[in-house]
Amino acid sequence: MKNLRRKTLAAASAATLGAGLALAGGLAPAAAVGPDTTFLVLAPQGGKTDKAAARVAAAKGTVVASYGQIGVLVARSTNPNFATEVAGAGVESVASTAGLGTALDEGETVEVAAADIAAVDPTKEPLYGQQWDMDMIHVPQAHAVNAGSPDVVVGVLDSGISSSHPDLATQIAKDKSTSCIGGVTDTAEAAWNPTTSDHGTHVAGTIAAAVNGVGVTGIAPGAKVAAVKVVDNDGYIYPEAAVCGFLWAADHGMQVTNNSYYIDPWELNCRNDARQRPVWQAVQRAIRYSQSKGVLNVASAGNSNYDLAHKITDTGSPNNGKPENREDLTNACLDLPAEVPGVVTVGAVGPTGQKSYYSSYGQGVIDVTAPGGDSRIRTQGATPTTTDQILSTTWDKNTKANGWGYKQGTSMSGPHAAGVAALALSAHPGMTPGQLASFLERTAVAGSCPQGVYNPAPLHPDGPHAWDATCSGGARNGFYGAGIVDAYNAVK
Ligand SMILES: [Ca+2]
Ligand SMILES: [Ca+2]
Numbered sequence: 001m002k003n004l005r006r007k008t009l010a011a012a013s014a015a016t017l018g019a020g021l022a023l024a025g026g027l028a029p030a031a032a033v034g035p036d037t038t039f040l041v042l043a044p045q046g047g048k049t050d051k052a053a054a055r056v057a058a059a060k061g062t063v064v065a066s067y068g069q070i071g072v073l074v075a076r077s078t079n080p081n082f083a084t085e086v087a088g089a090g091v092e093s094v095a096s097t098a099g100l101g102t103a104l105d106e107g108e109t110v111e112v113a114a115a116d117i118a119a120v121d122p123t124k125e126p127l128y129g130q131q132w133d134m135d136m137i138h139v140p141q142a143h144a145v146n147a148g149s150p151d152v153v154v155g156v157l158d159s160g161i162s163s164s165h166p167d168l169a170t171q172i173a174k175d176k177s178t179s180c181i182g183g184v185t186d187t188a189e190a191a192w193n194p195t196t197s198d199h200g201t202h203v204a205g206t207i208a209a210a211v212n213g214v215g216v217t218g219i220a221p222g223a224k225v226a227a228v229k230v231v232d233n234d235g236y237i238y239p240e241a242a243v244c245g246f247l248w249a250a251d252h253g254m255q256v257t258n259n260s261y262y263i264d265p266w267e268l269n270c271r272n273d274a275r276q277r278p279v280w281q282a283v284q285r286a287i288r289y290s291q292s293k294g295v296l297n298v299a300s301a302g303n304s305n306y307d308l309a310h311k312i313t314d315t316g317s318p319n320n321g322k323p324e325n326r327e328d329l330t331n332a333c334l335d336l337p338a339e340v341p342g343v344v345t346v347g348a349v350g351p352t353g354q355k356s357y358y359s360s361y362g363q364g365v366i367d368v369t370a371p372g373g374d375s376r377i378r379t380q381g382a383t384p385t386t387t388d389q390i391l392s393t394t395w396d397k398n399t400k401a402n403g404w405g406y407k408q409g410t411s412m413s414g415p416h417a418a419g420v421a422a423l424a425l426s427a428h429p430g431m432t433p434g435q436l437a438s439f440l441e442r443t444a445v446a447g448s449c450p451q452g453v454y455n456p457a458p459l460h461p462d463g464p465h466a467w468d469a470t471c472s473g474g475a476r477n478g479f480y481g482a483g484i485v486d487a488y489n490a491v492k
Contacts, residue, residue: 037082038240039086040072040073040097049066049072055085055090061076062077064076095278097238102262103236104231104261110407112391112405126213132388134219137420137486150223152223152426153253153254153256157245157249158227159198160200161177161225162395163189167205168204170210171210172224176254179229181241182238199407199411201395201402204225205404246283250289250290254295256295256436257296258415258418259300260299262302263336299337301359301361306360309363342434344421344440346366347360349370353484354454358408358410358467361479368485371412371484373390375389380457382460417440420490446476452470
């Protein structure tokens with residue numbers, strides 16, 4: 001997984017450069033012209049951006065988006081010396097985001113047959129029998145008390161939501177939906193619909209698919225979702241899109257966002273690359289701003305079966321046993337958004353309630369867990385079982401057809417926690433993000449650490465120990481955090 005991510009990032013870099021060089025070649029100027037590059041320009045925190053904007057212009061750049069709330073400008077320039085020339089009074093730091101896109105861990109979609117998606121009784125969802133996840137977290141019991149308020153809007157920072165989907169068309173807050181690709185908002189409906197990925201459509205269905213006698217139910221069908229498209233057509237999340245998305249959600253009254261993606265600047269050698277730090281600082285400013293505006297951000301833990309609490313000693317200096325000291329980085333290179341304080345980080349469990357073989361974990365990192373599916377639990381890893389994954393709404397990128405299907409990953413567990421958060425706010429309005437995060441943990445059902453090495457998939461084709469993991473902690477532990485979120489406990 002690590003190598004895969006590095007590989008795809010290198011590919012993104014090459015693609016960006018390639019496009020830029022083609023453009024420069026066409027212009028054939030005498031003065032030095034580099035690739036058309038996106039920069040994040042940071043004014044001092046809490047300071048104004050007008051001086052920085054003037055410096056951008058003087059350095060032959062164009063401000064394409066101004067986020068004065070956090071003192072960040074998104075600029076584009078073909079000046080190869082832009083970063084040097086823009087530096088000066090009013091500019092704290094500047095960095096190009098070229099090559100810093102993170103690949104969305106898309107996951108395969110397994111569609112269900114089109115038959116039997118509509119029921120005669122509109123109070124009964126025809127595919128509910130396959131939604132083991134909803135039973136696990138007691139969604140039917142919750143719905144008898146509270147199925148969600150339309151005043152609660154969950155921002156889905158993802159690849160867009162299909163607004164023509166019969167299970168979602170009535171569930172989307174269209175006036176709060178936007179694209180953030182390139183760091184610039186575009187509120188046209190076509191701009192925030194999916195183009196090359198149904199990941200966001202699947203996530204949205206888990207949170208709020210309608211109870212309408214068609215397809216599935218979401219956790220909070222009475223609440224709304226807003227599409228905030230941050231994944232580009234190549235499947236990458238660039239930092240400028242993430243900044244735009246967090247600020248959009250904060251300034252449009254969303255109380256919860258779901259972030260089923262995982263950015264690991266540390267893995268990208270952030271410790272050796274001071275150039276990158278301003279980029280990650282800008283993303284953190286955006287997350288903190290959103291929290292100050294009352295947004296609870298929910299994030300996936302990742303699908304690498306990584307011990308997120310110990311990865312520094314695992315990956316750095318293995319021979320001399322001298323671990324890197326993360327504090328030296330002044331928190332500039334945390335995993336995003338998962339490790340920013342106040343963000344609810346969600347691990348995944350399968351249908352038995354045990355940690356999914358792929359779910360990353362870590363004591364003090366995982367806050368709660370939720371169903372994400374585990375296609376390998378039934379066969380000890382030998383062969384996948386589709387129905388042990390998560391069933392939700394889908395959209396076929398080739399045929400453009402809406403449908404229903406299975407996916408698995410912490411991308412699927414995150415929206416379960418976001419959906420329960422939406423129910424909790426519907427039943428108990430007025431909680432601050434901090435109170436809501438504690439409430440989710442307090443109402444979760446604790447899970448115990450398995451003894452010794454946990455190996456749910458010894459027959460997996462990747463090898464007998466490919467998915468080993470060791471849990472540490474007590475009632476609150478590295479596999480389950482405070483436990484599995486519970487919809488009924490959250491509304492009763
Ligand atoms: Ca439905
Ligand atoms: Ca957290």
